[in-house]
Amino acid sequence: EKVVVSGVAYDKNQVKVTVTGVPDKPGVAAKIFNTISGANVIVDMIIQNIGEGGLTDMSFTVPRTDSKKIMEVMKKVVAEIGAKGVNLKEDIAKVSIIGVGMRSHSGVAARMFSALAKEGINIMMISTSEIKISCVIDAKYTELAVRVLHETFEMDKAA
Amino acid sequence: EKVVVSGVAYDKNQVKVTVTGVPDKPGVAAKIFNTISGANVIVDMIIQNIGEGGLTDMSFTVPRTDSKKIMEVMKKVVAEIGAKGVNLKEDIAKVSIIGVGMRSHSGVAARMFSALAKEGINIMMISTSEIKISCVIDAKYTELAVRVLHETFEMDKAA
Numbered sequence A, B: 001e002k003v004v005v006s007g008v009a010y011d012k013n014q015v016k017v018t019v020t021g022v023p024d025k026p027g028v029a030a031k032i033f034n035t036i037s038g039a040n041v042i043v044d045m046i047i048q049n050i051g052e053g054g055l056t057d058m059s060f061t062v063p064r065t066d067s068k069k070i071m072e073v074m075k076k077v078v079a080e081i082g083a084k085g086v087n088l089k090e091d092i093a094k095v096s097i098i099g100v101g102m103r104s105h106s107g108v109a110a111r112m113f114s115a116l117a118k119e120g121i122n123i124m125m126i127s128t129s130e131i132k133i134s135c136v137i138d139a140k141y142t143e144l145a146v147r148v149l150h151e152t153f154e155m156d157k158a159a
């Protein structure tokens, strides 16, 4: 399947919440997200990598305007589930390349990561789907990241 | 935006590779995926959560048929980038709910996680996009997971 990168997107309106030392057993993710849903907070990305020693970390992003509310909610949840802690990172941005046939080409991800690396931009989080590869980076690099991704995937020529 | 869950999907043909103790600095993700791309291995999910102390873990899934090849490739990469190690987990399955308007409703994720939790199914990894919420679980629970997700989101009635 031919890969066509059709666009570059960014979102500077998200903040990242990470719950650390989450007990890795059934029901914990449900508890966390039932509580967040009950607080009427919208969640964009959810990222959980595989755990070790019965514990894992869980990160998710919410709108910047919900920073204070989500941290109040999460502090209670951390106590209830016996997690280690929760921290907030506000100066982030999510940059994504969008296209079709993305999953079949580790080459596309490699090109995106290389483009960011060339500019010294550290990739804090990565999440992928068939139509989108998203990286969370320091917010201050947003415009630079979007520009180099446009150049890498030649959006400017297609435009 | 109203959430409509239109389908449940599963994939038992993936295996998970996790690189642990990855130096969290620009260029490392690019190196890993340039090497994988050079070995002509297709990557489906890439999950990297935020790191701590200058290190993070990076997981990705590849076709089951590439297990041996990817581990040979990754053992070299681990040495080159100075990561701690790499491990393979083969008895996994990816189960997903697909729909529109998914991101605006932490409630949808909560329902999916609750459905799995009720059956005692542990969620090893989570990755989301606007149209898909995916969980990696133990392969032996695949059929049970698909069935309870169908029931939860009432696919059977719509069918």
Ligand SMILES: C[C@@H](O)[C@H](N)C(=O)O
Pocket: A022, A023, A024, A025, A026, A027, A028, A029, A030, A048, A056, A058, B117, B121, B122, B123, B124
């Ligand atoms: C960590 C969390 O995802 C847990 N494994 C669960 O299934 O709920």
Ligand SMILES: C[C@@H](O)[C@H](N)C(=O)O
Pocket: A113, A117, A121, A122, A123, A124, B022, B023, B024, B025, B026, B027, B028, B029, B030, B048, B056, B058
């Ligand atoms: C860990 C890896 O993603 C690293 N942060 C990089 O930018 O390449």
